[in-house]
Amino acid sequence: MKPILPLIAGLAAALFTAGAAAQSAADYPSKPVTLITPFAAGSGPDAVLRLVSDKLGRLWNQRVVVDNRPGGGGFIAIDQARRAAPDGYTLLQLDSEHVAALPHLYKSRNFVTLQHFDPVASLFRTPFFVAVASDSKWKNMSDLVAAAKSNPVSYGSWGVGSAGHLGAQQLESLAGVHMQHVPYREVSQLYANVGSGDVPWSFATIPSSQGVYKAGKLRYIAIAAPQRIPQMPDVPTMAEAGGPASLYVSSFVSLLTPKGVPPAIRARIHADVAKVIADPEIRARFDTFAFEPLAWSPEEIQRQAEAKSKVYGELVRRGNISLE
Template structure:
């Protein structure tokens, strides 16, 4: 039997040991954060060189490089449904010096589009933050007789399965969000996938395809030329820079539907939380700079000051929503 005195002594030792262990963990976490970055940081991205997201990341990278006093490199690895970049990033050391830049909606849908790969986002990565968020517009030809989304939906209900909506590919963000829109509006339309965004919005402008969802960055070439018009913005509020474009609900669309695209930054699984938090803090500061904000304004990109936890929730929420629409529409890519 252990005496009360011995229990007190042993208890004190246990408490001391626990305090020392906790202190060691805190010291290790602080050291990890203080040591970052100790070498150039590489951002592996699914986007092509010269694309809008690539240009924005390079602008932000310049700010991060100045903050960190070390180069920030952008490594473009498009193709393979995003898995070329994903596999390269997930194989890197989990120390914050290699990050993945991926379209948030696309990576959210991958587990359900490619079930045979058994890919789960947060089995492979830690959330870091978001580069930007961008609203979508309901885009139709400038010669379309539809004056609002209510007209579009009335035409769809009059001829189920006859109206066409275009996207930049089967399983793309535009495809999944358009299918969600169909469900919310209670209509059935025909999906027309294109190989490239330029072809898609050219097809909409000529009337080859009835309508499409699209961000300003990918549609402004046709919009500024007067070849397409925006029936609505898929946001709860009008955009300050485009006050004449109504929201989806104002234009006669479903009131409980919003569509947008965001670009996420992720770190290899096991990257210490303090490093992810440090990168997030510095990312938000870089995005908030006047120079980057001026670049964002050109394309109606919006800063998304999400924490790592909020980034995780955004991806998990979309993963659940896309599972339902992918299953109900029989969409598979493997």
Template sequence: MRFDIKRLVAAAAAALAVSGASAADPFPTKPVTLFTAFAPGSGPDAVLRLVADKLGRTWNQRVIVENRPGGGGFIAIDAARRAAPDGYTLLQLDSEHLAALPHLYKSRGFQTLQTFEPVAALFRTPFMVAVATTSPWKSMRDLIAAAKSEPGKITYGSWGVGSPGHLGAEQLEMASSIDMQHVPYREVSQLYTSVGAGDVAWSFASIPSSQGAYKAGKLRYIAVAAPRRIPQMPDVPTVSEAGGPAGLDVNSFVVLVAPRGIPAATRDRINADVQKALAEPDVRARFDTFAFETLTWAAPEIERQAEAKSRTYAELVRRKNISLE
């Protein structure tokens, strides 16, 4: 049998060209699923759906949002962790899922950023200090004075052990040398109803989660736990301005992560397209409504910010022996 070397070389070149074209197929070529640890209708969920719509238009593919709330974030984490690291499965988590879970569930030996890697940052939210409109407290000075006069008796609510509302209050305790009583709630709506009714004395609150009770005249914001006042509430002082500890900054940031091993080119493509979506005027307007600060962090900066929070949370968890096990 005679071999035609020229034909053989041409066939091999064609096969390599097809293989190369397949490998270079632009992301995405099929629908993308975004799992989220947040409940439908929450601020992070609303933002994610808006961004998903923008990404779907950019990619000309369906971008599906799947809510998996509960279980301290592990329900959503388990839904995404076994997916292929190809960018077609992403997961929305907050900084507490990244930085607090390893300290709250020590026996599991789970390190969020060893299983997942950051892909794109979405936003950061500040937290207000909310009291009932009937509360006698007009400032942080009043709140701290009350806590010092009755150690361990002043109550504060949060949306769960290890939440920003809980850990932020622990930060306030440590910075002010006070001791208060934590009351965790399962439902955010129930929490702010209870604060408004005086069942618990105060709580940290994001604007989207507490705006119903605030607009109904049940809540008053006495401070924002941020370095500066926020444009949405310009008359509300910072904690420091209101007589609280200087520099108290209670916030949470929300990001998209992927199973470890996602190709750098795919990660960078998703990051760039998310940033493009966040720059759209209607997205910016929605963020402003929620007092969400748009973030433009690349993956290394997300990891750096998460590590900084992890150090803070490790200290707070050790101080009170906080655990979810």
């Protein structure tokens, strides 16, 4: 009978652990929660995160604090979150480029984002427009591609390895052209320079470029998506504008937890964030930004990230892009 005793003890321990996890999920959160983000205060993702944090705080009856840690290609925020205890009280907001492109851009670091973090909840996906100066001679994508085939053309983005940079790499590949990348540190300066014609074009989102657009200095000649959007119904799709029909440039933003957070707590966070994202006030704010609310499962976030990683890996290799 002696061998049975360790088995009984093991089962008891397992049941106790499961019960404790369930109890901790039921009690979660019992103290303030921190949402770390690599995005600067005032940016589109930051604005969304602050709305989400406010709604979560009311739902949880706890303070939910946004901690902006911009810079370092996202690693300042990532490293801060990696140092946190895996208890569900520190969440990390990342976009698909932080998740899927960083491993290819910083090869010597041997850092694979999803080996250190678990996706827990999706927030939104954003489309990208092709922005040119309002007085640009380019009226559509056919004009842009033709110009790139006959003369050197440059374009701007908000950094090496950004969605704007990698999206332009996709355009080059599909259109059979080569263009010069001009990375900017400040997004506001990027679109000011596009509006003045100092840099011919750039990918843009509504929140990042709306100031220059509303001032009448920017024009969108296409949306890099298969369908037009209600916020900009007069802007044609990439195919309608004469560009590569298969070019779809978008970025999705999610919340992640450090590896090791109990599954029951991750499930609680996922369910509560989904509830918050469905709130009409947040949906209305998403509409102003042309952000598409997402209700992906953690498994779907993983699948989407892996699909992006394959595309980005090939683009990084082909363009010999590195941040090291």
